[in-house]
Amino acid sequence: MAQNRTSSTESSWEIFRKYRIDQEVGFALPNPLEELPEKYNAWILTAKNLTELIEAGQLREEVEKLPMLSTDDLQEYEQQCLAHLALGCITMAYVWNRGDDDVQKVLPSNIAVPYCELSEKLGLPPILVYADCVLANWKKKDPSGPMTYENMDILFSFPGGDCSKGFFLISLLVETAAFSAVKRVPTILSAVQHRDKESLRQALLDIADCLRKARKVFEEIHGYVDPDLFYNVLRKYLSGWKGNPKLPDGLLYEGVWDEPKQFAGGSAGQSSIFQCLDALLGIQQTTGGGPAAEFIKEMRTYMPPAHQDFLRFLETCPSAREFVLSSDDADLKEAYDNSVQALVSLRNYHLGIVKTYILDPAKMQSGEEKTEQVGQEHRGTGGTDFMSVLKTVRMKTMQSLLKDR
Numbered sequence: 001m002a003q004n005r006t007s008s009t010e011s012s013w014e015i016f017r018k019y020r021i022d023q024e025v026g027f028a029l030p031n032p033l034e035e036l037p038e039k040y041n042a043w044i045l046t047a048k049n050l051t052e053l054i055e056a057g058q059l060r061e062e063v064e065k066l067p068m069l070s071t072d073d074l075q076e077y078e079q080q081c082l083a084h085l086a087l088g089c090i091t092m093a094y095v096w097n098r099g100d101d102d103v104q105k106v107l108p109s110n111i112a113v114p115y116c117e118l119s120e121k122l123g124l125p126p127i128l129v130y131a132d133c134v135l136a137n138w139k140k141k142d143p144s145g146p147m148t149y150e151n152m153d154i155l156f157s158f159p160g161g162d163c164s165k166g167f168f169l170i171s172l173l174v175e176t177a178a179f180s181a182v183k184r185v186p187t188i189l190s191a192v193q194h195r196d197k198e199s200l201r202q203a204l205l206d207i208a209d210c211l212r213k214a215r216k217v218f219e220e221i222h223g224y225v226d227p228d229l230f231y232n233v234l235r236k237y238l239s240g241w242k243g244n245p246k247l248p249d250g251l252l253y254e255g256v257w258d259e260p261k262q263f264a265g266g267s268a269g270q271s272s273i274f275q276c277l278d279a280l281l282g283i284q285q286t287t288g289g290g291p292a293a294e295f296i297k298e299m300r301t302y303m304p305p306a307h308q309d310f311l312r313f314l315e316t317c318p319s320a321r322e323f324v325l326s327s328d329d330a331d332l333k334e335a336y337d338n339s340v341q342a343l344v345s346l347r348n349y350h351l352g353i354v355k356t357y358i359l360d361p362a363k364m365q366s367g368e369e370k371t372e373q374v375g376q377e378h379r380g381t382g383g384t385d386f387m388s389v390l391k392t393v394r395m396k397t398m399q400s401l402l403k404d405r
């Protein structure tokens with residue numbers, strides 16, 4: 001029996017490994033590199049000094065002076081991830097600079113060419129994505145110590161003081177806490193396959209528990225991220241060039257494409273965790289059309305391809321929800337609803353965060369700057385009306401509850 005359990009655990013980690021999912025940090029990149037081969041030092045140095053360069057009014061000049069480098073010496077996946085992150089940060093800083101109306105519409109070829117080459121290799125868009133600034137932008141201060149805020153730091157930051165650190169690290173810690181729920185995937189798949197109600201019930205209760213813990217971690221954001229700095233400073237550097245009136249046609253990647261291209265900015269909406277839980281619990285976010293379904297589908301294209309594959313894999317597995325529904329077992333239904341309810345509660349909490357960090361500061365400003373601005377502030381990273389999207393996603397989660405069925 002004990003031997004069976006061991007071999008099934010091992011094979012479950014094989015499933016995860018295949019999709020670049022780590023035992024400890026889940027969808028995050030385990031032990032991100034901090035350095036590249038020497039010839040790329042200028043990229044790393046520039047990306048490390050964005051705030052100072054912006055404040056000194058030298059950022060754009062320095063970026064334009066960077067040498068045009070081939071990406072051929074970046075063979076390892078981890079090196080490519082670090083280079084994509086560094087060039088992503090440089091690109092955001094180059095485009096937005098001081099975060100005012102002086103916006104650059106052309107990314108010079110010395111950055112655009114290697115950046116687009118790397119993006120193609122990684123299957124990511126040439127803009128800073130969640131997989132860069134959260135999943136690959138971290139280190140432990142004491143490598144043998146725990147993954148706690150106190151023992152962690154980020155590799156690259158934007159203007160806004162400690163706001164980048166707070167936002168990126170809390171996102172990562174929510175992500176890793178919620179990953180404990182995803183660890184139940186193999187148990188759930190096996191329980192559905194073997195019609196093992198008790199294992200499934202226990203796994204669903206565990207998921208609910210993990211999500212409640214993730215919510216607790218989320219609450220720590222208030223201690224580390226200041227709403228005013230987030231809204232007025234950091235958010236500007238994460239903005240994209242899709243549906244953004246400041247760059248209505250998008251960004252021209254010089255030497256790569258003849259026409260400007262539009263890409264959505266960095267958002268935790270690009271995290272695989274929530275979409276993974278939706279898939280696992282059979283919550284249909286992408287069916288039926290509409291802006292919310294389109295948003296969820298679009299955000300998936302900003303995830304690393306291996307993680308997109310994992311989501312597709314989950315969606316093709318026999319459905320836990322269908323099994324629970326057909327089981328006619330009140331305890332099992334209750335456990336399923338516990339999981340869904342914990343996800344609703346996490347999404348509820350997230351909506352409260354959006355109010356604190358976007359709507360409230362926008363309202364404060366609207367007194368000064370008028371309603372057109374606030375209308376624009378309701379546009380998310382991909383130019384969508386994000387409040388309506390977020391409420392629809394939460395409603396679809398709630399509608400999946402089985403109580404009374």
Ligand code: HEM
Pocket residue numbers: 167170171172174175218225230266267268269270271274275347350353354357358379380381382386389390393394
């Ligand atoms: C200051 C903190 C945060 C703010 C202001 C914020 C804001 C937003 C906004 C405006 C959207 C709508 C889509 C978009 O415009 O990109 C969104 C989507 C989303 N965010 Fe956040 N977010 C924050 C933190 C987080 C964290 C820490 C997580 C979890 C790791 C997270 C997970 C998500 C998810 C999964 C979506 C997609 C909708 C869903 O599946 O429910 N967010 N967020």
